[in-house]
Amino acid sequence: MAQEHTHIISTIVENKPGVLYTVSNLFRRRSFNIDNISVGPTEDAESARMTIMVKGDDRTIEQVVKQLNKLIDVLKVTRLDPENIVTRELALIKVNALNTKARSDIINYADIFRARVVDVSPESLMMEITGTPDKIDAFIGLMKPFGVKEVARTGITALSRGAKSIKVDE
Amino acid sequence: MAKMTGAQALIESLKREKVDVMFGISGGALLPIHDVLCDCNEIRHILARHEQGAAHMADGYARALGRAGVCMATSGPGATNIVTGLANAYLDSSPVVALTGQVNTYSENTAYMIGRDAFQEADIIGITTPITKYNCQVKSPAEIPTAVKTTFHIATTGRPGPALIDFPKDTQTKKAEMVFPDNVQIRGYKPNTEPHPIQVKRAVKMLLKAERPMILAGGGVILSNASPELLQLAELLMMPVATTFMGKSCFPENHPLSMGNIGMHGTMLANKMILEADVLLAVGTRFQDRSTGTLDGFCPNAKIIHIDIDAAEIGKNVPVEVPIVADAKPTLRLIHQQLVHKIKKRESTVWSKKVKEAKETFLSEMDFGKAEVTSPKLLKELRKLLPNKAVIATEVGQNQMWAALHFQTIKPRTWISSGGLGTMGFGFPASIGAKVACPSCPVVDIAGDGSFRMTEQELGTSVTEDIPVIVVILNNSMLGMVAQWQRLFYKSRYAAVKLGSVPDFVKLAQAYGAEGVRAASLSEFSDATKKALKTEVTTVIDVPISPEDDVFPMLPPGKGLKDTVAGL
Numbered sequence: 001m002a003q004e005h006t007h008i009i010s011t012i013v014e015n016k017p018g019v020l021y022t023v024s025n026l027f028r029r030r031s032f033n034i035d036n037i038s039v040g041p042t043e044d045a046e047s048a049r050m051t052i053m054v055k056g057d058d059r060t061i062e063q064v065v066k067q068l069n070k071l072i073d074v075l076k077v078t079r080l081d082p083e084n085i086v087t088r089e090l091a092l093i094k095v096n097a098l099n100t101k102a103r104s105d106i107i108n109y110a111d112i113f114r115a116r117v118v119d120v121s122p123e124s125l126m127m128e129i130t131g132t133p134d135k136i137d138a139f140i141g142l143m144k145p146f147g148v149k150e151v152a153r154t155g156i157t158a159l160s161r162g163a164k165s166i167k168v169d170e
Numbered sequence: 171m172a173k174m175t176g177a178q179a180l181i182e183s184l185k186r187e188k189v190d191v192m193f194g195i196s197g198g199a200l201l202p203i204h205d206v207l208c209d210c211n212e213i214r215h216i217l218a219r220h221e222q223g224a225a226h227m228a229d230g231y232a233r234a235l236g237r238a239g240v241c242m243a244t245s246g247p248g249a250t251n252i253v254t255g256l257a258n259a260y261l262d263s264s265p266v267v268a269l270t271g272q273v274n275t276y277s278e279n280t281a282y283m284i285g286r287d288a289f290q291e292a293d294i295i296g297i298t299t300p301i302t303k304y305n306c307q308v309k310s311p312a313e314i315p316t317a318v319k320t321t322f323h324i325a326t327t328g329r330p331g332p333a334l335i336d337f338p339k340d341t342q343t344k345k346a347e348m349v350f351p352d353n354v355q356i357r358g359y360k361p362n363t364e365p366h367p368i369q370v371k372r373a374v375k376m377l378l379k380a381e382r383p384m385i386l387a388g389g390g391v392i393l394s395n396a397s398p399e400l401l402q403l404a405e406l407l408m409m410p411v412a413t414t415f416m417g418k419s420c421f422p423e424n425h426p427l428s429m430g431n432i433g434m435h436g437t438m439l440a441n442k443m444i445l446e447a448d449v450l451l452a453v454g455t456r457f458q459d460r461s462t463g464t465l466d467g468f469c470p471n472a473k474i475i476h477i478d479i480d481a482a483e484i485g486k487n488v489p490v491e492v493p494i495v496a497d498a499k500p501t502l503r504l505i506h507q508q509l510v511h512k513i514k515k516r517e518s519t520v521w522s523k524k525v526k527e528a529k530e531t532f533l534s535e536m537d538f539g540k541a542e543v544t545s546p547k548l549l550k551e552l553r554k555l556l557p558n559k560a561v562i563a564t565e566v567g568q569n570q571m572w573a574a575l576h577f578q579t580i581k582p583r584t585w586i587s588s589g590g591l592g593t594m595g596f597g598f599p600a601s602i603g604a605k606v607a608c609p610s611c612p613v614v615d616i617a618g619d620g621s622f623r624m625t626e627q628e629l630g631t632s633v634t635e636d637i638p639v640i641v642v643i644l645n646n647s648m649l650g651m652v653a654q655w656q657r658l659f660y661k662s663r664y665a666a667v668k669l670g671s672v673p674d675f676v677k678l679a680q681a682y683g684a685e686g687v688r689a690a691s692l693s694e695f696s697d698a699t700k701k702a703l704k705t706e707v708t709t710v711i712d713v714p715i716s717p718e719d720d721v722f723p724m725l726p727p728g729k730g731l732k733d734t735v736a737g738l
């Protein structure tokens with residue numbers, strides 16, 4: 001087996017119904033594994049950006065890119081260079097905070113991770129954190145002993161650094 | 171501009187695509203379209219007996235002619251019945267365009283609308299997404315002209331493939347101002363047809379240096395109509411040509427350089443020679459497992475030049491030295507052009523002498539079986555009886571592999587067979603489609619009795635619509651190919667393969683108003699075929715053969731080409 005790596009593929013697609021289905025269907029059918037995905041509009045209202053994190057060896061990733069390119073509703077596929085990108089994910093995390101000690105410990109951790117408290121109730125705290133998926137994983141790990149009640153994550157999004165942009169060739 | 175209904179716009183759009191025939195079955199969700207067809211003299215609607223048959227007919231039409239074949243089915247079960255036909259066309263890259271009816275997009279006072287599980291509602295877009303090159307559902311009548319233009323364009327260009335348009339019933343009946351575009355710009359679809367000059371140069375250099383160059387030609391050569399260019403190049407360098415199963419008929423098999431098919435049931439010649447090649451020019455092939463055997467045993471000594479219009483095929487299964495993403499026709503022409511500047515046509519080389527000797531030995535050792543009537547003998551005889559332009563369709567199983575091995579094809583598009591999906595029941599409706607495409611060519615379906623049973627009801631279509639074809643049933647009363655595997659790999663324990671001798675195919679044909687004949691000897695077969703060629707109605711020739719004949723050569727599964735077994 002060749003070496004597996006995590007890759008981030010940035011894909012511009014037609015912003016219309018059914019496209020997410022077509023793309024996810026391709027991954028299922030060809031046994032490519034999506035680790036993480038996010039979808040949202042771009043600077044152009046007719047296009048949407050899908051940021052997809054996949055694991056695989058180089059040959060698999062090359063196939064992912066080529067097969068994505070074949071889909072009619074896919075306009076542009078770019079493999080982002082992991083050395084030269086900004087990746088972010090946002091998470092909301094609801095944690096048990098049953099006493100003052102727990103509450104202040106949680107807030108201390110949150111400060112270190114630059115997470116923000118966005119909701120407070122007598123028994124719980126909700127925090128918002130932004131960062132790379134690894135950072136969010138680490139933060140959630142620290143929250144576990146307090147009792148994590150709910151987690152909602154947006155999925156990864158990414159852009160390459162510098163002035164260049166990924167544009168659809170017209 | 172006058173307003174028209176969606177159904178009228180669809181028919182107008184089809185005329186503009188030069189569609190002159192479609193195959194289908196109507197139903198509630200297609201009534202408006204069929205009603206418009208009543209007044210349309212330019213498009214013939216051929217009523218199939220099963221929608222799967224309609225889809226295969228459209229496929230046979232497309233393969234014989236190199237143009238889109240159109241089929242039509244109503245919502246729900248009609249649409250789901252074409253699924254096998256689309257999957258079949260998808261794996262063989264055939265431009266089948268399917269038009270399906272659908273329940274309303276919106277309904278004021280009933281639940282007959284999309285998303286409400288209405289009567290005969292099926293999510294055909296969801297179902298066919300993985301087996302079509304493109305599909306779309308029309309949301310309003312005004313979208314129809316562009317949707318049709320887009321769909322035909324995508325189905326027939328680049329690497330062709332099936333496409334589907336779903337027409338909710340209200341989009342067929344409502345009126346709108348229609349604009350019919352002459353062409354479409356599709357942001358995400360720009361197939362590359364011209365080869366990259368640097369890669370062509372590299373290919374030329376490699377071919378010039380090669381001592382034992384060989385061509386592996388796939389279905390892409392046929393799709394690209396590149397047979398003349400292939401022949402020219404092969405002759406220039408005296409390169410032997412092996413074909414994949416889908417490539418059969420792209421190179422004349424009576425040519426000295428023809429090696430026949432490679433693969434699981436390829437010829438001993440092709441499977442052997444490819445092992446010796448030092449450069450393999452692979453054109454329009456996807457190196458499927460049935461062609462290559464195990465990958466490490468596939469042309470182990472060759473550097474590969476791979477021409478394919480689909481970039482995703484390059485490097486998918488085998489690593490290649492020179493990748494060329496382009497249409498085969500201009501690419502082969504360009505390679506040839508650059509070569510003729512550098513060399514004269516080769517007459518004979520060490521390699522070509524070796525190839526010639528190997529072919530002579532191969533021909534002298536060909537085994538047609540001992541019994542009086544064997545499939546190989548029959549197919550050899552059939553070749554003599556048919557003109558070169560005759561189109562051969564096949565079913566799936568032993569019949570198909572015998573035909574691939576023993577029926578020599580001479581002209582492109584005269585070989586129509588389900589390679590990728592291996593769909594039993596494809597051949598007969600496909601032969602009907604091919605006959606519609608080429609009315610002046612005899613069309614013969616080489617059938618197994620099991621496969622023919624799957625779509626035999628299309629005898630009704632061929633008789634009532636006056637589309638005469640010839641069906642030759644190699645009747646072993648068995649699911650023969652499965653039985654062969656049980657003999658070879660399961661200690662001859664037969665499980666679920668004995669079909670018995672019903673129906674009587676002669677009587678079955680006659681019941682449909684077709685001709686039915688039984689041929690018990692080669693001369694009876696020959697007489698029956700000659701007569702069938704002159705008859706104006708479909709003829710079914712039932713030829714009883716041994717229930718236990720095997721197809722050889724065979725490459726056992728999980729083995730490399732060098733392990734091809736010539737016979738028991």
Ligand SMILES: Cc1ncc(C[n+]2csc(CCOP(=O)(O)OP(=O)(O)O)c2C)c(N)n1
Pocket residue numbers: 565566567568569570592593594595617618619620621622644646648649650651652
């Ligand atoms: C629709 C479908 N079902 C099942 C199979 C599996 N299968 C492959 S070959 C074969 C037997 C074909 O029998 P027949 O048509 O009589 O041809 P023969 O091999 O006897 O020539 C079967 C069942 C298939 N290819 N297609």
